[in-house]
């Protein structure tokens with residue numbers, strides 16, 4: 058595991074997400090309304106929808122495909138649905154977003 | 159004067175009298191009507207006998223038509239006079255007391271008889287069936303002097319009888335031959351849960367038990383079972399099923415099988431002057447024992463007997479609810495399923511909730527609900543309509559949340575229901591009965607409707623549906639009443655209240671509106687896009703778009719597909735294109751390996767399967783404008799070739815279509831907007847299913863509005879007729895602006911017009927020139943604020959800042 062540089066924080070849209078390809082995996086990084094940056098696997102547990110294209114509300118992303126809600130902190134789908142995505146550690150240093158892989 | 163035809167009805171029960179009501183509704187002067195009833199009571203609601211027995215209602219409460227009603231409608235009523243013979247040769251009937259009546263048309267509606275097991279001892283005193291008021295009275299009498307009751311039969315009727323007897327203070331044991339209670343309606347899991355919950359209410363059970371004989375001298379003392387064991391009891395209620403009451407018909411040599419066999423018009427197949435309806439009937443090999451299908455039969459009969467066209471009865475699927483308070487059970491169709499079907503299921507044993515839906519070929523074919531039956535009516539409607547549920551599987555079992563937007567999606571459901579659909583299965587209340595009561599007594603709340611019609615008074619499961627019927631009649635006035643639905647779970651406010659606050663308090667951003675209106679959290683995918691639309695449509699000059707509140711399609715200006723790729727549909731005004739455009743499209747399609755190129759229903763070309771990162775490049779290469787095929791905005795103006803080419807054309811439909819599309823392109827709306835223009839009344843551009851459809855006629859244009867060809871087909875209504883194309887443009891502007899200002903977000907024009915009424919639209923757009931002018935001017939002002947084509951804007955942005963490509967982290971760095 059090590060820290061990898063992703064992009065400048067302002068390259069992620071405000072209250073929005075961005076897809077990141079790292080090795081074989083596709084990761085969604087989000088910029089939350091409180092300024093935090095979080096990252097999860099970019100694949101909805103339902104039918105693999107691209108979560109990076111979802112609508113953000115608080116620390117929850119709503120999948121653009123069939124509206125499952127995924128809690129970005131735990132990676133769990135919110136009831137009534139169930140399923141989960143992998144979460145990744147992130148940090149922002151001097152305006153630069155880092156991802157631990 | 160012509161003498162009226164004579165109609166004789168045998169049987170004063172639910173199906174027969176429903177048929178009479180329907181006939182009178184169609185034409186009260188057509189027949190001289192005579193009714194024979196074996197019972198001494200005027201027509202009553204048999205379904206509610208269970209409530210009478212359970213002490214929840216009195217006999218007076220369940221009378222449907224009192225004797226006064228018969229008098230008022232000039233119906234000759236013979237109560238307590240069973241008909242004993244039909245003389246078909248003389249076309250007359252004879253009753254037990256010798257009364258006769260001649261007929262031109264005869265209707266047999268004799269219902270059914272309780273089946274009595276041929277057990278030794280069944281003729282003893284204290285053996286009772288459960289069919290009519292008399293039986294009810296006998297049970298109530300017995301409960302005064304005796305303590306122990308046995309009910310043979312653990313079906314719907316047996317359990318309702320048992321519950322009634324428990325309420326009357328008796329010790330009740332239900333004897334059932336199968337392992338599962340209500341095995342005709344429930345699977346094992348639901349049957350088991352039902353048993354547990356009824357045991358809690360004090361009922362006892364002996365399942366998988368066959369009765370051998372009834373013990374006692376003159377009076378019942380007990381039961382003996384096949385295994386030799388015994389049960390002490392003072393009364394025995396026999397509820398093991400019913401048999402169609404066909405003796406009279408058989409005596410008159412009308413062909414009977416299990417019941418009186420009828421054709422699709424409800425006529426006896428032996429004698430077309432004899433009709434039959436209700437439980438005594440066998441239709442296409444099936445007999446029915448529930449009110450809903452019988453009412454359907456009654457309606458068809460009334461149509462045919464009064465000579466109203468050729469509606470046919472083709473059979474019914476049925477649903478059942480058990481009317482025992484505190485236990486909610488719903489069942490419909492094929493609830494077991496088989497190899498070729500699959501099931502969606504939810505089981506919470508501790509919470510006492512079980513839901514199972516059986517699906518075959520993406521259609522619901524059966525359902526069982528236990529504990530929470532609120533969705534029953536909706537699922538049953540979907541089952542009857544054969545709705546494709548492939549998209550909804552994950553939400554099917556949590557359906558009520560889908561009705562959260564002022565009943566909008568529910569309205570579709572309600573308006574699809576025929577007037578005779580039973581809304582309240584418990585009390586046999588139809589949609590029409592509710593509508594009539596609402597109109598006649600000016601009702602405005604669910605509670606009042608219950609008070610008046612008993613709908614939603616028993617299990618309450620149909621409450622949401624009753625609300626929707628209220629909405630459909632009262633429109634926005636109901637939406638403002640206490641029952642109004644909030645916009646979504648994030649707020650208590652309704653759509654209209656939110657809009658009003660945005661206007662009054664000059665709220666200019668989504669976030670600002672949420673803060674000012676005390677939103678819960680940061681909103682959801684229902685309210686954020688709605689707020690984004692409302693602030694911009696109310697304050698067009700003062701606000702800007704909030705991309706974070708747009709769903710993916712509108713944010714990306716392309717349609718997301720199931721594999722995460724996008725589709726691109728460039729605009730082709732009026733459905734016209736040029737060789738140059740086609741060549742560019744072809745080049746893009748081959749250069750980008752576009753997997754599918756398809757013509758859309760809106761007369762343009764769809765490039766499917768484009769990767770997100772290629773979107774801007776594709777747009778650039780196309781050099782065309784966005785067709786907004788992804789947006790709640792103007793989609794297309796479909797045209798026919800009209801007078802420019804067509805030999806029938808009377809007007810230039812292409813020209814007008816192009817002008818309309820140019821005027822309205824990029825105009826956002828509460829929902830998508832589809833227009834069309836046809837050059838003559840042959841209407842090749844299908845104006846009748848468009849939000850705004852224009853049809854050229856000799857010397858002018860007809861303008862239709864509120865049509866829909868999608869989820870729920872609705873034929874557009876005529877808004878007005880005008881003389882020239884300029885007038886069409888003016889009306890179109892005013893209409894679109896009124897819709898933009900007035901409709902709820904997500905509401906198509908069809909639903910909006912149903913809610914507010916065509917009159918209101920006509921007044922604002924057609925009748926009042928001042929209002930029309932003001933609306934059109936407001937649209938013009940708004941159009942001025944619209945920026946450039948979004949694809950062009952994106953292309954430019956992309957040059958400045960690459961925003962849509964995924965960020966790549968070097969694979970080597972990852973793997974090192």
Ligand SMILES: Cc1cc2nc3c(=O)[nH]c(=O)nc-3n(C[C@H](O)[C@H](O)[C@H](O)COP(=O)(O)OP(=O)(O)OC[C@H]3O[C@@H](n4cnc5c(N)ncnc54)[C@H](O)[C@@H]3O)c2cc1C
Nearest residue numbers: 169171172173195196204240241268269436437447448449
């Ligand atoms: C306790 C109970 C609860 C029920 N609960 C429900 C429910 O929850 N939901 C539901 O959908 N259905 C329910 N049903 C069934 C429903 O009541 C019947 O399906 C419906 O009443 C049948 O209507 P019908 O007109 O065919 O027969 P009926 O209503 O039985 O009418 C037939 C009438 O014809 C009379 N008659 C018979 N022979 C003659 C003759 N020779 N001359 C003159 N008159 C004659 C009979 O006396 C009777 O009054 C229930 C039934 C009972 C008994």
Ligand code: SF4
Nearest residue numbers: 798804807837838842
């Ligand atoms: S609607 Fe009339 S004018 Fe247009 S193509 Fe059809 S027939 Fe011709």
Ligand code: FES
Nearest residue numbers: 101103104106120
């Ligand atoms: S793929 Fe995410 S909700 Fe279906």
